[in-house]
Ligand SMILES: C[C@](O)(C(=O)O)[C@H](CC(=O)O)C(=O)O
C-alpha cells in the first residue's frame with residue numbers, strides 16, 4: 001500500500017547484488033508509476049526510466065529539452081511505488097560536470113538506484129539516429145568522474161553511455177569505453193551496436209556490467225535474453241516498449257469509438273476494473289478505513 005516497502009538504500013544494494021551475480025537482468029521501461037507496479041508484478045528484475053519517454057510524454061522530441069527537476073521528480077514518482085531498483089536516463093547530465101554532480105545527488109534523494117550519462121551534447125538525439133553531436137573524450141570522462149565523486153551512497157550505480165559507435169569505429173568506441181570505466185563508471189551502455197558480435201567485443205573488453213538497449217525500430221536487432229546472455233550482457237532495457245504499446249492501444253480504441261460509436265468492441269482488450277484496482281492495491285487501504293473497500297466489483301469482464 002502507498003509507496004514501496006523497500007528503502008532506496010535497500011534497492012541500490014539489491015541492484016549491486018543482482019549485477020554481481022553475473023546473471024542477465026531485464027529492465028522494462030516504466031511508462032508511469034502504475035506501469036512500474038505492473039513490471040514488478042510480472043517479476044522483472046528492475047525498472048528503467050527512459051528520457052525519450054519522459055520527453056515524448058510532455059509532447060517533446062527527445063532532444064534535451066527536459067530539465068533536471070522534471071526528470072528527477074517524475075523518476076522519483078515512479079521509483080517510490082516499486083520495490084524494484086529503478087535506473088533513470090540522465091541524458092547528457094543536464095549541463096557541465098558540476099551540474100552532473102548535482103544531478104546525481106538529486107537522483108539519490110529521489111530514491112533512484114542508478115542512472116546513465118551519455119557523451120552527446122545538446123541538441124542530443126536518440127542514440128539510434130544518425131549525425132549525433134558528440135563530446136570529446138576529455139569531456140565525457142569528466143562527466144563520469146564528477147558523477148562518481150558526487151554520490152553519497154556508494155551503491156548508487158553510475159553507468160556511462162557512449163554513442164560513439166554511431167560516428168566512429170568499434171575499436172575507437174571500445175577505447176572510449178575503457179577510459180569511461182577508468183574514470184569511475186560502474187557499468188557501460190554501448191549505444192547502437194550493429195550486431196551481437198559488437199556487444200560481445202564490448203563485454204570482453206571491460207570487467208564491469210554491460211547493458212543492451214533493445215529499443216524497437218532502432219539500429220540493433222531485437223535479440224532475445226538468451227542471445228544477449230550468451231555474449232556476456234548483464235542488463236537489458238526495453239525503454240520505449242510500454243509507451244509504444246499503450247499508444248498503439250490508444251489509437252485502436254479511439255478508432256473503434258470513432259468508427260462504431262462505442263468502445264464496446266474494444267473492451268475485451270482492456271485491463272479490467274478489477275485488475276486496475278488490484279494494481280493500486282485498493283483493498284489494502286481498508287487497513288486504515290474499513291469503509292474504503294466495501295463494494296463488489298461487477299462480475300462482467302473482471303477476470
Ligand atoms: C534509451 C533511450 O536513451 C531512452 O531515452 O529511452 C533512447 C531510446 C529510443 O529513443 O528508442 C535511445 O537513445 O536509444
Ligand SMILES: [Mg+2]
Pocket residue numbers: 050051052062089091
Ligand atoms: Mg535517452
